[in-house]
Amino acid sequence: MDTFFRVLLLQDYNTRLVVIGTVLLGIAAGTVGSLLLLRKRALIGDVISHATLPGVAIAFLLMIILGGTGRWPVGLLVGAGVAGVAAAAVVLLLRRTTMLRDDAAMAIVMSTAFGVGIALLGVIQDLPTGNQAGLESIIYGKTATKVRADAIGIGLAALLVVLMAAALYKEFRLLCFDAHFAGSQGWPVNTLDIALLLLGTAVTVIGLQAVGLILVLALLIIPAAAARYWTDRLVQMMVISALLGAASAWIGVTISALVPRMPAGAVIVLSAAGFFVVSLVFGSRCGLLLRFLRALRIHRRTNRQHILRAIWECQETSETVRVQDLINRRSWTRREVDRLLRKARRRGEVSFHGDHVVILSDHGRAAAEVVVRNHRLWELFLIQHADIAPTHVDRDADAIEHVLGVELVRELEAALGPDDLLPSSPHGLSGGTS
Amino acid sequence: MTWMTGLDDWVVALGVLAAFACALPGTFLLLRGMSMMGDAISHAILPGIALGFLVSGSRDNLWMFLGAAIAGVVTAVLTQVLHRLGRLERGAAMGVVFTSLFALGLILIVQTADHVDLDPNCVLYGAIELAPLDTVMILGMEIPRAVPVLVVVGLINLLVVVLFYKEMKISAFDPDMARSAGINAGLMNQVLMVMTAATCVACFEVVGSILVVSLLVAPAAAARLISDRLPVVLILAVIIGAIAAALGHISAITVPGWFPGGVEDTSTAGMMAVLAGVLFGLAWILAPRHGLLVRSVHRLRLQVRIVSEDALGLLFRSEERGDTMSPSRVRRTLVTLADAGPLAARLAVSRLQRRGLVYREGSAWRLSEAGRSQAAQVVRSHRLWETWLWRHADLAADHVHDQAMRLEHVTDDKMRAELEAQTDSAMLDPHGRPIPSPAPEDGNQGESRPWKD
Numbered sequence: 001m002d003t004f005f006r007v008l009l010l011q012d013y014n015t016r017l018v019v020i021g022t023v024l025l026g027i028a029a030g031t032v033g034s035l036l037l038l039r040k041r042a043l044i045g046d047v048i049s050h051a052t053l054p055g056v057a058i059a060f061l062l063m064i065i066l067g068g069t070g071r072w073p074v075g076l077l078v079g080a081g082v083a084g085v086a087a088a089a090v091v092l093l094l095r096r097t098t099m100l101r102d103d104a105a106m107a108i109v110m111s112t113a114f115g116v117g118i119a120l121l122g123v124i125q126d127l128p129t130g131n132q133a134g135l136e137s138i139i140y141g142k143t144a145t146k147v148r149a150d151a152i153g154i155g156l157a158a159l160l161v162v163l164m165a166a167a168l169y170k171e172f173r174l175l176c177f178d179a180h181f182a183g184s185q186g187w188p189v190n191t192l193d194i195a196l197l198l199l200g201t202a203v204t205v206i207g208l209q210a211v212g213l214i215l216v217l218a219l220l221i222i223p224a225a226a227a228r229y230w231t232d233r234l235v236q237m238m239v240i241s242a243l244l245g246a247a248s249a250w251i252g253v254t255i256s257a258l259v260p261r262m263p264a265g266a267v268i269v270l271s272a273a274g275f276f277v278v279s280l281v282f283g284s285r286c287g288l289l290l291r292f293l294r295a296l297r298i299h300r301r302t303n304r305q306h307i308l309r310a311i312w313e314c315q316e317t318s319e320t321v322r323v324q325d326l327i328n329r330r331s332w333t334r335r336e337v338d339r340l341l342r343k344a345r346r347r348g349e350v351s352f353h354g355d356h357v358v359i360l361s362d363h364g365r366a367a368a369e370v371v372v373r374n375h376r377l378w379e380l381f382l383i384q385h386a387d388i389a390p391t392h393v394d395r396d397a398d399a400i401e402h403v404l405g406v407e408l409v410r411e412l413e414a415a416l417g418p419d420d421l422l423p424s425s426p427h428g429l430s431g432g433t434s
Numbered sequence: 435m436t437w438m439t440g441l442d443d444w445v446v447a448l449g450v451l452a453a454f455a456c457a458l459p460g461t462f463l464l465l466r467g468m469s470m471m472g473d474a475i476s477h478a479i480l481p482g483i484a485l486g487f488l489v490s491g492s493r494d495n496l497w498m499f500l501g502a503a504i505a506g507v508v509t510a511v512l513t514q515v516l517h518r519l520g521r522l523e524r525g526a527a528m529g530v531v532f533t534s535l536f537a538l539g540l541i542l543i544v545q546t547a548d549h550v551d552l553d554p555n556c557v558l559y560g561a562i563e564l565a566p567l568d569t570v571m572i573l574g575m576e577i578p579r580a581v582p583v584l585v586v587v588g589l590i591n592l593l594v595v596v597l598f599y600k601e602m603k604i605s606a607f608d609p610d611m612a613r614s615a616g617i618n619a620g621l622m623n624q625v626l627m628v629m630t631a632a633t634c635v636a637c638f639e640v641v642g643s644i645l646v647v648s649l650l651v652a653p654a655a656a657a658r659l660i661s662d663r664l665p666v667v668l669i670l671a672v673i674i675g676a677i678a679a680a681l682g683h684i685s686a687i688t689v690p691g692w693f694p695g696g697v698e699d700t701s702t703a704g705m706m707a708v709l710a711g712v713l714f715g716l717a718w719i720l721a722p723r724h725g726l727l728v729r730s731v732h733r734l735r736l737q738v739r740i741v742s743e744d745a746l747g748l749l750f751r752s753e754e755r756g757d758t759m760s761p762s763r764v765r766r767t768l769v770t771l772a773d774a775g776p777l778a779a780r781l782a783v784s785r786l787q788r789r790g791l792v793y794r795e796g797s798a799w800r801l802s803e804a805g806r807s808q809a810a811q812v813v814r815s816h817r818l819w820e821t822w823l824w825r826h827a828d829l830a831a832d833h834v835h836d837q838a839m840r841l842e843h844v845t846d847d848k849m850r851a852e853l854e855a856q857t858d859s860a861m862l863d864p865h866g867r868p869i870p871s872p873a874p875e876d877g878n879q880g881e882s883r884p885w886k887d
Binding site for chain 2: 217
């Protein structure tokens with residue numbers, strides 16, 4: 001328990017360093033990831049990150065040939081960066097010069113580059129002088145305790161990336177939302193695209209140390225995709241995405257430091273995935289719950305209006321309205337009708353006379369009249385202006401009656417000029433309507 | 435290189451079988467623009483494999499296969515759900531799903547490392563070099579365990595493609611048309627996803643889950659660049675994949691030996707992916723119709739034709755002025771005026787000489803009879819267009835030249851006659867220069883009208 005709070009409250013100097021470093025990485029990835037997602041380049045991060053493997057291997061071999069040990073981290077990271085940018089460039093070139101689509105170009109470049117990397121690793125493994133122990137860790141990332149040495153470098157580089165993204169904010173916004181417009185306004189679209197790819201490569205390369213090359217893509221994609229469920233505005237999206245990235249990084253590093261044998265990268269990614277699921281469900285822009293509730297509300301309103309109109313129309317043709325008459329009007333079951341009637345009674349819109357006779361209350365009559373009126377106005381409109389036969393208009397009006405706004409009703413009144421307050425039905429009301 | 439019979443030939447056979455199994459779903463993934471799905475599935479089967487290990491507690495092939503297959507289908511379904519229901523762009527949906535599943539798999543493996551002996555590297559890179567050692571007895575023969583697995587998956591893929599060829603083809607090229615023809619494009623998509631997942635699982639042991647992507651996409655893409663016909667693409671993809679697999683293993687055990695350092699071989703799976711990439715690169719450059727080389731030769735030939743027509747026009751006009759031009763001055767003028775590359779200008783000049791359209795007289799260049807007659811037609815097109823643009827397109831007389839420079843190269847006899855009719859057989863262009871008369875009707879390009887009369 002003691003260690004738990006020590007780690008959580010950053011009392012340990014080493015933990016503090018690692019947490020700050022990875023949190024800054026999460027912020028940088030979230031910021032750049034938002035831009036890449038909106039530019040529909042989310043998966044280019046996958047190509048870049050896989051291509052860093054041959055870059056690191058080549059840098060390692062070069063350094064050995066030049067007489068070093070091959071372990072100089074800056075050299076390895078430069079190799080990774082150069083290879084990442086080169087791979088992204090080949091993808092762009094393939095897209096320009098062949099009829100292949102993005103996905104194929106990315107898959108080919110990614111797998112070939114990774115193959116080169118694995119083949120070179122195979123060579124390095126067998127070198128009498130070589131020891132690839134340092135290289136393996138870039139594939140899966142190191143555990144939190146081992147990231148320590150690189151934490152300061154990671155943090156500084158991430159900060160630089162965030163500042164760059166902020167400095168080019170206006171340009172990137174234009175690029176992400178309307179590249180053609182940006183081009184027509186004289187913005188250097190190609191240069192900006194390359195700048196964005198460079199930022200993506202930078203995040204990938206600095207993320208290699210912490211989360212490894214396969215999972216660094218997750219840091220670029222998942223927080224950004226989660227942020228999309230909360231907002232429509234780019235600046236808010238970047239901030240939310242950066243916060244989610246930072247929170248995932250913090251949680252990941254903390255758990256990795258507390259629980260034995262927990263790879264930091266994988267825990268960071270799973271935390272981010274957790275935030276994503278929460279956003280997907282509860283997001284305030286188009287979260288599933290919100291959309292479900294909205295659909296439910298519409299469904300309820302539609303049902304209420306259907307039952308009211310059915311009662312009204314039965315009333316017009318006969319003295320008493322029996323439940324069986326209502327069931328015959330639409331394709332609904334007895335159980336549904338009973339349920340809808342019960343709800344209507346709770347709202348005080350109908351009352352029962354005996355077991356089977358339904359009576360509209362004053363309140364219910366007013367509500368039903370509005371629905372029936374909307375329905376018939378639309379039917380009249382279809383007959384008069386869309387040349388549809390009176391026998392065919394009922395179904396169309398049935399769908400639209402629920403969404404006619406006050407203004408549209410007023411326009412219909414003006415266009416049709418009905419004689420009565422409530423026009424009579426243009427078609428017979430006996431039998432079912434559908 | 436030492437080739438070990440019974441080992442290296444099995445490695446090649448396994449690679450070829452994997453390439454065969456991958457090429458069929460790979461081609462359809464490529465056509466549907468879903469190549470990265472192979473990547474996503476091959477990453478995401480990691481937790482399935484780990485769970486298979488946990489449940490069975492051993493490296494039992496069946497459990498692993500089952501877990502991986504389920505994880506593969508889950509990936510495809512989740513991606514689809516996030517794309518449809520979550521309204522996320524397909525690439526991003528894929529990225530979210532497969533990285534999360536991969537992270538989950540990694541944690542499962544690391545956490546249970548005590549109980550099961552499973553190396554994530556083996557999943558990522560495959561262990562094709564060791565596969566021939568793990569044998570089973572079938573029909574009294576000792577063959578590697580991976581062989582029947584790959585053969586079965588490959589045959590099932592072949593069967594599915596043969597049975598649903600028409601449906602898969604229409605769904606791949608035009609899902610809307612498929613739907614209107616009563617084909618369930620969504621179902622075909624699911625079939626393709628299951629095929630891909632099963633193939634990834636069957637192959638991951640051999641070439642490693644990530645390099646499966648290479649065998650799925652690179653041979654299919656190379657075949658697509660070579661041919662425009664689906665049956666040919668499918669067959670070529672199989673052949674290219676097989677060549678990549680075979681050459682991959684051979685180079686894995688030879689190429690490192692060419693370099694100093696004492697290393698004799700490297701990862702076969704890695705080299706197979708490299709070879710697949712190299713073969714794709716060759717197709718990219720050398721493909722008969724869509725290759726870079728053919729297309730740039732085409733472009734150069736077109737450019738040379740245009741530049742040589744410009745050169746004829748240039749000489750014709752200088753003759754009109756009673757001037758002469760030296761070859762070097764022609765080249766310079768072409769480069770500056772007609773925006774020709776130096777190479778195209780040089781080729782154009784030699785083309786004119788070779789065809790006897792121009793000849794040298796002292797330091798000057800002159801048009802031959804044939805050359806003058808062709809040049810007259812170019813200049814005639816140019817001046818007809820200038821007149822037409824000036825009269826009918828309301829362009830100012832000093833703005834029509836650039837347009838006419840472009841149009842003159844795509845104007846044939848019929849168009850010239852039409853232009854002449856529409857400009858009321860004008861004698862002079864807007865700049866007051868004479869419009870040359872039409873070429874003789876009999877198509878005898880060697881003579882122009884004044885001589886015929």
